[in-house]
Amino acid sequence: MSYPSRDMLLIWIAAALRSFGIGLLGVVLGVFLYRVGFSSAAIGVVIAAGLAGAAAATAAVTLRADPLGRRNTLFLLALLTAAGAVPLLFHSPLAVVAPVAFVGMLNGMGTDRSPSFALEQAIIPGLAPDEKRTWSLAWYNLVLDGGGALGALAAGFPLLANRGWGLDVTTAYERLFEGYILLNVFSGVLCLFLSRNVETIRGNGPNRKPLVISPETRSTVARLASLFAIDSLGGGLLTDALVSYWFFRRFGIAENQLAVLFFAVHILNALSHLGAAALARKFGLVRTMVFTHLPSSVFLILAGIVPSASWAVVLFLLRESMVEMDVPTRQSYVAAVVGPHERTYASGVTNLTRTLSWAVSSSVAGVLMQHVRFSAPLLLGGGLKIFYDLLLWRAFRHVVPPEERK
Secondary structure, X not given: OOOOOHHHHHHHHHHHHHHHHHHHHHHXXXXXXXXXXXXXXXXHHHHHXXXXXXXXXXXXXXXXXXXXXXXXXXXXXXXXXXXXXHHHHOOOOHHHHHHHHHHOOOOOOOOOOOHHHHHHHHHHHHHXXXXXXXXXXXXXXXXXXXXXXXXXXXXXXXHHHHHHHOOOHHHHHHHHHHHHHHHHHHHHHHHOOOOHHHOOOOOOHHHOOOOOOOHHHHHHHHHHHHHHHHHHHHHHOOOHHHHXXXXXXXXXXXXXXXXHHHHHHHHHHHHHHHHHHHHHHHHOXXXXXXXXXXXXXXXXXXXXXXXXXXXXXXXXXXXXXXXHHHHHHHHHHHHHOOOHHHHHHHHHHXXXXXXXXXXHHHHHHHHHHHHOOOOHHHHHHHHHHHHHHHHHHHHHOOOOOHHHHO
């Protein structure tokens, strides 16, 4: 098989288009909902509903993606994602937006943590040898964050269209959401062109062998998932939509400036993936995960404390230059410590746990901002992530993947 394969390239393109839409929503969703009259608590509910829907879909992917077919599953998920933005076109009330956000897995995080993302993590390690697994996932995440960066930059369109062309801001937002819908439909169509190499090899129909997960894998995945849940409780307080909203309300940073800020954020995230792969080759996956993640959380807490917009932006960017280094290393580690036929299960369970935790904490983030302290999500989120890093190091520093044993 050539590397990167045709399937890998198709996955990268489809994922980049999907991530473009997610990066876009991460900047504008909270601000748009605020503009049409939603409170901080209501914004948190919408974001939580989208994440809860993503969690439900990830559970379905874990159980049914392989029998249904991975290509078909990716296509169906793309159509549902496109449908999630339809109520935004009509400025629907919370009673409509929240349930459709659930069904359409509306992602206000700004980073792709969708069920498609979970399934692609199970596919990619099977398209590359062990020695290239971490690098394959690093390039995949670079593509995701590159798409997210361009999407975040496009979030400045409503104000630019208003000031440059005289287009009403509301109409400009509608054009933006229409583009989001079309991108996701096209992304789904691309997935139909993937080859059978992306499917599992256990047969089909009556000849299909039942999936058997070893007790060792179940134990390992359960331990990892419980730790990832703590990390994601912190991450759910820090979705791009809420952080963008935080900058908008606390420092008066407008949408076009936020678009540039989050474009820079995603570029830093993207480049950090390659740095993570290089560090992992030298120091190991677990060390890279922990010792890049810890300082990023300290920067986040400091960003929530400083009174200056300039310092808050600088500290936030420092945080974003390191916070994603644990993503390709974590994905590679999960794939490495289970069997090839167990990867959909492992990826599904760990991603499901993360998404559920994001949904829980994001649902209270708006309440914390409204009734406790406006910067509370940043402070609490950073603290939870530090706690996770310490526990992960204690539990898994001696569990090494195959390529590190060599």
